[in-house]
Amino acid sequence: MGAVFEGKGKEMSSSLTILFWILVVPGTIILGLVVSWIVRKVSALVQWRVGPPLFQPLYDILKLMGKEILIPQDANRTVFLMAPLVGLVGVLLLSLMLWRVLVSPTETAFIGDIIVAIYLMVLPSLALILGGSASASPHASVGTAREMKLVMGYELPLVLAFIVIIIKTAGFVGQEQQLSLYAISQHVPVLSISGMLSFLIALLCIQAKLGFVPFDIAEAETELGSGVLMEYSGALLALWKLTHAVMLVALPLFLMTVFLGGYGGVHLAGVWKFVAILLLLIFIGGRLLANRSKFMDVLALLSFIVVCILAGLGKYVLILVLLILIKNTNPRLRIDQALKFFWVYCGIAMVAAVILASLGYYYDINWL
Amino acid sequence: MWSLKKSVWVFHVNTGACNNCDIEIVNCLTPRYDIERFGIKLVGSPRHADALLVTGVVTRQAAPRLIDVYRQTPKPCVVFPIGACACDTGIFRGGYHVVGPVDKIIREEDPNAIIAFVPGCPPKPEAMISGVVKALSAI
Numbered sequence: 001m002g003a004v005f006e007g008k009g010k011e012m013s014s015s016l017t018i019l020f021w022i023l024v025v026p027g028t029i030i031l032g033l034v035v036s037w038i039v040r041k042v043s044a045l046v047q048w049r050v051g052p053p054l055f056q057p058l059y060d061i062l063k064l065m066g067k068e069i070l071i072p073q074d075a076n077r078t079v080f081l082m083a084p085l086v087g088l089v090g091v092l093l094l095s096l097m098l099w100r101v102l103v104s105p106t107e108t109a110f111i112g113d114i115i116v117a118i119y120l121m122v123l124p125s126l127a128l129i130l131g132g133s134a135s136a137s138p139h140a141s142v143g144t145a146r147e148m149k150l151v152m153g154y155e156l157p158l159v160l161a162f163i164v165i166i167i168k169t170a171g172f173v174g175q176e177q178q179l180s181l182y183a184i185s186q187h188v189p190v191l192s193i194s195g196m197l198s199f200l201i202a203l204l205c206i207q208a209k210l211g212f213v214p215f216d217i218a219e220a221e222t223e224l225g226s227g228v229l230m231e232y233s234g235a236l237l238a239l240w241k242l243t244h245a246v247m248l249v250a251l252p253l254f255l256m257t258v259f260l261g262g263y264g265g266v267h268l269a270g271v272w273k274f275v276a277i278l279l280l281l282i283f284i285g286g287r288l289l290a291n292r293s294k295f296m297d298v299l300a301l302l303s304f305i306v307v308c309i310l311a312g313l314g315k316y317v318l319i320l321v322l323l324i325l326i327k328n329t330n331p332r333l334r335i336d337q338a339l340k341f342f343w344v345y346c347g348i349a350m351v352a353a354v355i356l357a358s359l360g361y362y363y364d365i366n367w368l
Numbered sequence: 369m370w371s372l373k374k375s376v377w378v379f380h381v382n383t384g385a386c387n388n389c390d391i392e393i394v395n396c397l398t399p400r401y402d403i404e405r406f407g408i409k410l411v412g413s414p415r416h417a418d419a420l421l422v423t424g425v426v427t428r429q430a431a432p433r434l435i436d437v438y439r440q441t442p443k444p445c446v447v448f449p450i451g452a453c454a455c456d457t458g459i460f461r462g463g464y465h466v467v468g469p470v471d472k473i474i475r476e477e478d479p480n481a482i483i484a485f486v487p488g489c490p491p492k493p494e495a496m497i498s499g500v501v502k503a504l505s506a507i
Contacts, residue, residue: 040404049402056407059374063418066369068442070415139413225412233415233442 020103028095032245033057039248039324046328057245064238072231074136083131084232084239090123091243095250101181102253102263102312111180117254118162124243125151125209128218131240132228143227146335147218150208153342154215158205160350161198165189165258167357171364185262192367194353194360199259201346201353203319206251207326208338210244214330215338252319256312260319263312369444372418373504375407378448379417379441383434383470385424389451392490393421401493408500414440419500425453425460426468434470435477446482446503447474450496452489482507 036057044051071077097117125147132144168189169178177183189195208215219227229240256262333341360368380393396403397410411417414437426434438447449470452458457469467473474481484503486496 044402044404048399050405051402052404052407056375059371059407060377062371063369063375066371067418067444070440070442221412226416229416230413231415237416 017104024096024099025092028092028099028246028249029242032242032247032249033061035248035320036241036245038320039327042321042324043328046325057241061238061241064241065235067234069234069236070231072136075231076134076136079130079134080231081236083127083134084236084243086130087124087127087243088239088246090120090127091246091250094120094123095246095253097181098250098253098257101185101257111176113181114162114166114179114184114258117181118159121209121251121254122151122155124247127243128228128240131232132218132230135231137231139224139226139230140228143218143220143224143230146220147228149335149339150215150217153339154205154208157201157342157346157350158209160347160354161202161205162258164194164198164350164353164357167354167361168192168195171361171366181257185257188259188261190259190261192357192360194356194368195259197349197353197356199255201350202255202259203322204326204346205342206255207323208342209251210247210323212323212327214326214333216332217335217338220332248320252316252323255319256315260315263308263315369507372444372507375409376418376500376504377409377411377416378419378421379411379414379437381420381422381434381437383422383424383430383454383468384427384465385451385453389423389454389490392493393423393450393496396493396496401497403497406497406501408497415442417441417445419446419448421448421450421496422454422470423450425457425463425466426470426473427465428467431467431473434473438474438477438481444482444507446484446507447471448484448486448496448499448503450486451491452487455485455487458489 034054034057037052037054040056041051071080094117097113097120101113129144129147129151132140132147165184166178169184169187172178172187173183190199211219218224219229224230229237232240356368360366380390382390393410395401396408414420420437420441422434424430447470449455453460454468454470457463457466460466471483471485474483482503484499484506486499488495491499
């Protein structure tokens with residue numbers, strides 16, 4: 001962290017900080033809607049179609065909000081109504097934790113937050129299982145059963161992937177620090193063999209968590225109608241759509257924080273100084289050289305923020321495009337194929353990665 | 369409802385069609401017509417739908433199912449009888465198995481239902497898109 005950045009951060013008025021934390025939840029939801037448009041648009045372009053307009057996800061949500069809510073006669077009303085709220089709240093909490101780690105880590109992050117984040121990541125899937133099984137529909141029950149098996153399938157390699165990263169981080173930081181997301185985001189585990197392996201497998205697990213195509217077994221439009229969401233209508237369906245939209249922001253952001261070194265401010269320390277000098281040369285010339293030091297500070301801060309945003313955006317878009325391309329180039333797996341894939345192939349690969357990471361930690365070899 | 373016009377999710381109900389209209393409906397989703405441009409999307413559950421695309425004369429067996437599906441659709445919703453059979457039973461008029469047309473069955477359930485006809489055997493995808501647009505601008 002540049003000293004400049006922290007110094008300016010303290011000077012930032014507290015009302016502005018409060019405003020940021022008030023706006024971060026609606027901001028995340030709006031970002032999620034934009035990202036779900038990107039997913040639909042890129043899918044359309046891959047299929048040589050034109051695709052929906054930018055505000056399409058917003059129109060969908062507004063329309064669903066205005067429609068009638070039907071609750072099946074045999075459904076468990078309380079669980080049926082609560083499940084979408086639980087899902088949305090869980091995923092919003094996850095995104096809030098990630099924003100804290102990315103925006104103001106020194107004040108608000110705590111040790112052990114990666115464990116909390118892993119738990120919060122399960123909440124949307126758990127809510128989906130609850131909602132599906134409460135809706136008293138045969139289609140939804142089949143979907144729920146599949147979702148349950150899928151969760152059991154991908155949680156094993158996903159948690160192993162995070163264990164690899166925790167082992168790798170232990171080599172850099174003090175006792176117990178390796179459990180904090182902030183410490184983990186200070187290096188780039190993906191630049192090692194075990195880190196690369198766990199990144200790729202975590203990407204596939206995220207694909208399953210989002211219900212994207214090779215793993216959309218629980219929704220399975222062609223055989224189950226819409227599976228777990230079969231009986232949801234109106235505003236409740238809109239909540240599910242919002243949950244999915246926020247997941248599209250939070251999960252790639254989580255991968256970025258854990259595997260790719262956050263928004264990369266630290267590793268690009270050299271770059272932001274270079275950009276600052278470049279900006280200085282281009283924009284001010286000789287006239288402002290008299291009060292250069294103050295101006296340089298502001299410029300350095302500005303360029304630091306710009307580089308961070310660009311690097312963070314680049315990494316996020318990289319993960320998102322990988323997810324969309326996997327989604328558009330694969331057929332759906334059967335549930336038994338998906339389970340075998342996650343437990344046998346990904347499981348073995350992840351055990352190998354854990355062993356490699358432990359060896360690397362023991363013998364102090366960073367690239368293992 | 370303004371946003372309903374921008375995002376129409378349709379559910380496809382076959383009440384005894386010869387499959388020709390169904391093929392033309394699927395044709396709307398292809399890159400050539402790409403109705404997702406207008407926010408129209410085919411969904412798998414009547415609970416998610418804003419419009420029912422009904423094809424075929426309504427047979428004795430299909431009539432109670434059509435009513436079920438209509439009742440399962442959250443209101444406001446529009447019913448589109450697609451093709452000559454669905455609009456006025458076509459060449460099957462007076463058949464022993466026919467209780468339709470579609471609008472008669474729907475009106476029995478809900479006299480105030482919004483129904484928009486798209487005739488043709490089968491109707492062209494352009495005709496369906498124009499039918500959806502006209503019906504929604506009338507709401």
